[in-house]
Amino acid sequence: MDFATLEALRLKHPAWRLLVADHAPFIASLLHQCFIESHARALPRAELASRLEALREGVRARRGDEAFPREASAYLDEWAADDAGWLRKFYPPGAEEPHFDLTPAAERAIRWLEQLTERPFLGTESRLLTVFQLVREMADGIEPDPAARVRELERRREALDAELARARAGRLERMEDAALKDRFQQLADTARGLMADFRALDEEFHALDRKARERIATWEGTRGELLEAVLGERDAISDSDPGRSFQAFWSFLMSPERQEALTHDLERVLAHPAVQSLEPDARLARVAFDWLEAGEHTQRTVARLSGQLRRFLDDRVWLENRRILQLLRGIERHALALRASPPGADFMALDGPALALELPLERPLFVPPSHARMEDAEALEAGEDVPSDALFSLTTVDKGRLKDNVRAVLRTREQVSLAEVVRAHPLQHGLAELVVYLGLASEDRRASIDDARTQDFLWSDASGRRRRATLPLVLFLR
Amino acid sequence: MTTPLPNPPASQDALSFVLVSLMKGVVSRDESPGTWQALLQSSARVRDQLGVLGLQLVLDEAEGHAFLRQRAPVDGAPELPRLVARRQLGFGVSLLLALLRKKLAEADASGEGGRLVLRRAELRELVQLFQPEVTNEARWMDRVEADIEKAVTLGFLRPVGEGADAFEVRRILKAFVDAQWLGEFEQRLARYRAHLTQTSGGEQ
Numbered sequence: 001m002d003f004a005t006l007e008a009l010r011l012k013h014p015a016w017r018l019l020v021a022d023h024a025p026f027i028a029s030l031l032h033q034c035f036i037e038s039h040a041r042a043l044p045r046a047e048l049a050s051r052l053e054a055l056r057e058g059v060r061a062r063r064g065d066e067a068f069p070r071e072a073s074a075y076l077d078e079w080a081a082d083d084a085g086w087l088r089k090f091y092p093p094g095a096e097e098p099h100f101d102l103t104p105a106a107e108r109a110i111r112w113l114e115q116l117t118e119r120p121f122l123g124t125e126s127r128l129l130t131v132f133q134l135v136r137e138m139a140d141g142i143e144p145d146p147a148a149r150v151r152e153l154e155r156r157r158e159a160l161d162a163e164l165a166r167a168r169a170g171r172l173e174r175m176e177d178a179a180l181k182d183r184f185q186q187l188a189d190t191a192r193g194l195m196a197d198f199r200a201l202d203e204e205f206h207a208l209d210r211k212a213r214e215r216i217a218t219w220e221g222t223r224g225e226l227l228e229a230v231l232g233e234r235d236a237i238s239d240s241d242p243g244r245s246f247q248a249f250w251s252f253l254m255s256p257e258r259q260e261a262l263t264h265d266l267e268r269v270l271a272h273p274a275v276q277s278l279e280p281d282a283r284l285a286r287v288a289f290d291w292l293e294a295g296e297h298t299q300r301t302v303a304r305l306s307g308q309l310r311r312f313l314d315d316r317v318w319l320e321n322r323r324i325l326q327l328l329r330g331i332e333r334h335a336l337a338l339r340a341s342p343p344g345a346d347f348m349a350l351d352g353p354a355l356a357l358e359l360p361l362e363r364p365l366f367v368p369p370s371h372a373r374m375e376d377a378e379a380l381e382a383g384e385d386v387p388s389d390a391l392f393s394l395t396t397v398d399k400g401r402l403k404d405n406v407r408a409v410l411r412t413r414e415q416v417s418l419a420e421v422v423r424a425h426p427l428q429h430g431l432a433e434l435v436v437y438l439g440l441a442s443e444d445r446r447a448s449i450d451d452a453r454t455q456d457f458l459w460s461d462a463s464g465r466r467r468r469a470t471l472p473l474v475l476f477l478r
Numbered sequence: 479m480t481t482p483l484p485n486p487p488a489s490q491d492a493l494s495f496v497l498v499s500l501m502k503g504v505v506s507r508d509e510s511p512g513t514w515q516a517l518l519q520s521s522a523r524v525r526d527q528l529g530v531l532g533l534q535l536v537l538d539e540a541e542g543h544a545f546l547r548q549r550a551p552v553d554g555a556p557e558l559p560r561l562v563a564r565r566q567l568g569f570g571v572s573l574l575l576a577l578l579r580k581k582l583a584e585a586d587a588s589g590e591g592g593r594l595v596l597r598r599a600e601l602r603e604l605v606q607l608f609q610p611e612v613t614n615e616a617r618w619m620d621r622v623e624a625d626i627e628k629a630v631t632l633g634f635l636r637p638v639g640e641g642a643d644a645f646e647v648r649r650i651l652k653a654f655v656d657a658q659w660l661g662e663f664e665q666r667l668a669r670y671r672a673h674l675t676q677t678s679g680g681e682q
Contacts (some may be wrong), residue, residue: 053621090593091595091638091646093508096639097638147669187560209586231627253521320656321587324580325583327660327663328579330667330668331576331660331664334670336607337671339608339609339610341674342569342608342610343667346567346568346571347567347666348567349499349564349567350567350632350659351547351548351563351564351565351566351654352562352564352565353546353654354502355501355533355546355562355563440674
């Protein structure tokens, strides 16, 4: 803890950077609320952004509009950037939008802040007992002499017998309120700490993986030597100390009886008046489930990293990667030299991934144009006068936006009906918008309009009245 | 290029389903798990059927994707008409694909989560270094946009999220932009450069 180390820490360590950040209270309160309080491990950007927005609005209402002028997502990206390092931004498999998780460093800073406001720990008794317990376990674990072990077990049995006798005689030693509170505080603290451990473990595993990859990528010797050096590392992730400890934790937690017993006992403890007086966090009751969830996240990380590392070590891939990087250096050099006069026209050929089958019959044949009829058989209310300015307040429908809507829905599917498009992107201008959709469908060679079937559309117009339209079935195809 | 069709029925139709899916484009484990499973179960039969058409199945279980390739002609046998179309790519797109391949290799080496997602601005930055110095910036931007669009139609970039601002570099790129292709690219560039030097009298 000398001056130079601390000076470097203040500049480099994300936790310290968070504490001295201009908006530290804002950042810490948001991250605390989103990740620590709710025990969340990963949040999609939209959700995190909307919560940030809510907090930002609250602050701006009090401080004026100059405070926090930027968009929510800009803040998130800044906090995830390397020079902040408070959030980890990543794309989980199959997800369309980036997700964020708190970094362990930021979590430590926030926890430290939390401790500043927490009431101090009541007693030291439970901690002392924990220490004794740990020491005894270790001593038992390393005891080489069977006779000594037998003596110890017998001593414990006598103590147990004595306690049994007292209980049979109707004498129970009930724990005093102070002792109960003391233990409960320690329990809550440890339980929360475990959640933090998962996050730190994740980072640890990522670091192990990165280290192995770096060695592979920069390896100068032969492949045989590489395999020898890295073979240990292949299981480096699950065989490391943190990896094993995590596995043991996981198999302990996975037992249904233990989970049930824990949940049941916790319920009883939480219901006790002395514990109630501490106003315990309600989430503590289901902490086992939160552990399971967070542990599963870590479990998946380990599996994914091991798989990727194995793939990366695959010799074909390894050799090809080196050759490719070499070729790419050549290409970049040439391309740089040719900057001023790049080759025109077609330069390279590439096999297409799909077969080029386009049958003439796939082009639509002539279809007699269908005549759209507007029917308002359900115009129930016509009692009041229709204000004539309704005729002038025209709305414009942005055709490009509707096209984008259709394209967005088609991105994940082969075909969609208009009703499904509208469900994903609700109507903003009612009938006018539907008409434009119909127009789009009639211009699109790959869309079809089927008069034989119909779909109903429901929406509320500007005055809040429910409207319904029945249109022929419109299908958009990719 | 991938078509996530609905899950195939469990009956003998599975084979037809797999064949048609393959003909329509890349089958990927993550995007159409049902088809992928059916493909793994019937890969031998799929290969037989495709052989008749002069096609070859490329199946990468580790990466989790499969696609079709034109089989190299056997000596003596008459060459079949090509079913797999060769697409002509401009210099810009070719360079973009090569640079994306590099990004993938780098991402693999650093172990960042397995999915490579780049923002539009990052893609522009990637090729910026290679733009002519005196140039009409707007026109150059348009060309880069067109190149990105082309990479999307080829199926090597996939827009993610709503704003169309971010693109995932799909790992299938590795199967197409391989050492052989890059080698050819490099040679062509070298030839072109030599040609330029000759015609401009050795100034380059």
